[in-house]
């Protein structure tokens with residue numbers, strides 16, 4: 001088998017992070033920054049994992065026996081079917097913790113064991129253009145990329161192996177994008193991985209990384225593709241304050257449990273913000289009034305941001321600083337993703353010149369922040385082999 005490579009995009013959440021965990025609607029779009037994962041079969045009956053973005057992990061080799069000999073390996077994987085995404089056995093998770101002591105990374109071993117049953121050895125290299133732990137969905141693109149290459153390596157196809165997903169006698173080159181049933185399989189396995197990374201993921205991050213473009217999402221109804229996004233100018237700024245989405249999501253859940261009468265109205269208002277955003281996108285398609293769209297979006301950015309900070313408590317003083325620097329340029333910003341640090345998105349104004357953008361970036365840089373160059377609406381997971 002030659003090598004298999006998958007790339008999966010990161011994302012920004014325009015509106016509705018955390019509220020989506022509480023069952024409300026959120027809106028997300030994919031980013032042009034992607035995670036790339038390459039897999040090559042080896043003959044050493046081992047798993048070599050190379051994660052250059054995490055120097056504390058680096059490159060490590062695990063003999064497949066050391067995984068297969070874990071006490072609950074057999075009971076966890078023997079009855080599994082790659083076509084049926086399955087949640088990790090809690091006993092097995094704690095055993096995996098003994099093999100990889102870095103938080104989140106046993107997710108990788110879980111997906112590897114559950115999808116492949118540890119029957120063949122591979123060298124796997126994973127690197128990302130995304131900042132890690134910054135609200136741009138690095139964990140979801142990590143899971144999506146891994147699931148895509150592993151399912152491909154083991155010929156596990158929800159479609160049974162259509163011409164879009166694999167090369168057939170008649171097709172020299174399959175499409176880089178799997179068919180919809182296969183995408184949904186990748187998405188469901190990735191969600192199982194995100195559950196280990198995040199604790200209680202809504203599923204929005206893996207959905208947008210798998211499917212790409214833009215979508216709305218609720219826990220009850222899943223994703224709905226958003227066919228149109230107006231040409232909004234968005235600048236992404238990384239505060240470089242790293243944090244764990246798992247801890248932040250759990251904090252909001254606990255706050256809601258303790259103060260439901262205070263937090264539920266916050267969640268309802270955020271859902272209304274998402275709905276108003278969708279309405280203003282439709283209105284703009286009909287009337288082409290960008291000024292009116294911009295005004296509404298600025299209000300929605302401000303409101304959603306302050307509800308996240310004041311209501312859910314997921315702010316950080318570095319985020320406040322980015323918001324106030326952008327405000328001094330007349331611009332409106334909100335945190336994106338889990339918050340507590342990570343990235344802030346700023347709505348640029350139409351007619352803002354390149355010189356003004358450069359000055360803004362310089363002010364942010366001088367304060368210790370980094371602006372990221374990225375476009376929204378990239379394609380979802382893609383596979384080459």
Ligand SMILES: Nc1ncnc2c1ncn2[C@@H]1O[C@H](COP(=O)(O)OP(=O)(O)OP(=O)(O)O)[C@@H](O)[C@H]1O
Nearest residue numbers: 053104128133134135136137138139244245337338
């Ligand atoms: N390129 C990578 N190399 C190694 N591990 C990665 C990589 N990308 C993501 N991870 C894993 O994902 C974890 C970060 O996940 P987390 O959900 O906290 O942040 P995020 O996904 O970037 O932000 P958010 O979920 O708010 O969008 C890291 O601690 C690491 O375990």
Ligand SMILES: C[C@@](O)(CCO)CC(=O)[O-]
Nearest residue numbers: 017018201202203337338
């Ligand atoms: C904070 C959160 O809403 C988005 C993280 O990108 C968590 C989730 O939906 O899983």
Ligand SMILES: [Mg+2]
Nearest residue numbers: 137139140245
């Ligand atoms: Mg994440």
